[in-house]
Amino acid sequence: MQFIQQMINGITIGAFYSLVALGYTMVYGVLKLINFAHGDLFMWGAYLGLTGLNVLLALLAQASAWAILPVVIIVMVTVALAGVLVERVAYRPLRTAGRLAPVISALGVAFILESLARNVYGASWKTYPAGITPAGGITIAGSVRVSVMQIVVLAASFLIMGALYLFVQRTRIGTAMRAVSLDHDVSRLMGIDVDRIIAIVFVALYYGSFDFTLGWVFGLKAFIAAILGGIGNVPGAMLGGMLLGIIETLGSGYISPQWKDVIAYVILIIILIVRPTGLLGERVAEKL
């Protein structure tokens, strides 16, 4: 029973990893850039969500689960705009500047976002107000407990992932994005507005930012998930996130929670040594 319980917890965490990993994988696919600011934008989404909720609750004078919905939409739009801004200011001028310059620039943006958050919100941990998240849950097969929140998270994640997959595979813009990720210069020749596509990627990827875990560690984990699945590959990011979540939860359940992060990093190192293309990756010859 404990095993099934751990699996369910792992899948829930994995769903978050998958969502963030999708952001990494799409940016990397198009820009060939590790967007270090991604995790920090994610963190900002959480802080803004907290502020939004507090303001809304003060207005409503009554806790309600429905308060989440407008806040999520506002936060998504704001963070997506911030993402576009970051791309405009810090990444676009460096499109032709080799590989080192954008990495430093991305780290610089991460510094700025982190420092801003610390100065505005303080260094202490923030928790979301109680009574917002739906309580309760169901018990299946005797002792395995699934909370309503877990179900909501899973349903939302799968919905978003499915939508994103269809977007990338079926729409005109999605096709253009895949073309760009294969060959920058050629697609520019083919009349695709690379810059616009990249901005849209930044909008699309923040459809996931409504959790409130901290930026950096979570960002790195999500990146590991993206590599595990094969970077630049949308189904790969989903698979990688789920796997990482499950392995981590099992690891902390059966070995020790202290070593949870070490397990994640060791997986990354092993994957990169043994199979740098990831589980579902196709070709990344230039990185080998």
Next chain:
Amino acid sequence: MRELLTRLRKASSLRPLWWQVGLVVLSVLLPLPLNDYYRSVLWRTGLYVMLGLSLNIIVGYAGLFQLGHAAFYALGAYTAALLNLYLHIPLLLTLPLSVVVAALFGYLITRPILHLRGDYLCIVTIAFGEVVRLVLVNNLFGITGGANGLCAIDRPVLFGFELRQPIYHYYLMLIFLVITIFGIQRLEHSRLGRAWMYVREDEIAAEAMGVDTTRVKLLAFMLGSGWAGLAGALYAGKITVISPDMSKFMESVIMFCIVVLGGTGSIPGVFVGTLGMITLPELSRPLKAWRDAWLGVAMVVMMIARPEGLWPSRRVRLEMRGEKEEALTVPAAGS
């Protein structure tokens, strides 16, 4: 600004020997009129110059992305501290052992990932840095003191004279720095140094010309890591308290930025980078809360306006600007 830097660079290349002797004399005299706080700031500057120089071998010369360099700095400090606390070896004698241990770890860690390039190498080194920090926090073998680290490390003793004042530590650092810079300058123009730059510019061509790229890259990692270990041991000797925070990702990023902002592959660049990343923020304590934000802004602006760094080596500058090296005055055949 740019003209000023160019002029400075020209001045520095006029008479290298005089210039260098003058700098050393200046460095010896500099702390004398200052109080202990400023002497400590100077020491810290020296420490990060040394770390920057060690990372410069890896990032600047060999062109390998290393974003986990702080791990070796921490390993050096822990080696010195453990040998000192458990085996009571005097701190100065632990220095060579710290270098060896850090270099050994550099070998063990980078050997399996040497075939990776660019961003992938960068991510693996981040992961290794984090693993080292977490292992130290989780107190493996119960000797690393967990999250609190180790304390009460002996100060270095030289001929029965215990180094207590910041100024003595500053001079100790200066001695090692002069040795380091001399060694690195020699290295830069050696066969190995040229091989590193060859690998950085074009690895396949280097391999085709008979450069053993694996060996050359490994040597860069081992030398760089070992030297970071030395810096760590010197840190342990002055501060006498060390913690796993030395291996924080932030530390690695600062070292990386020192090298890149100053100008990859350039020794004066490391000094300029350290002034910008360490010394100035240290002196502007009131602004400390916003320090990271300003560093971030500086990093983004630098990369857009001057990606080759503030004081780049000539070769890197030409490469980054996409210019040709000035042609030698050999007329083309027939003209």
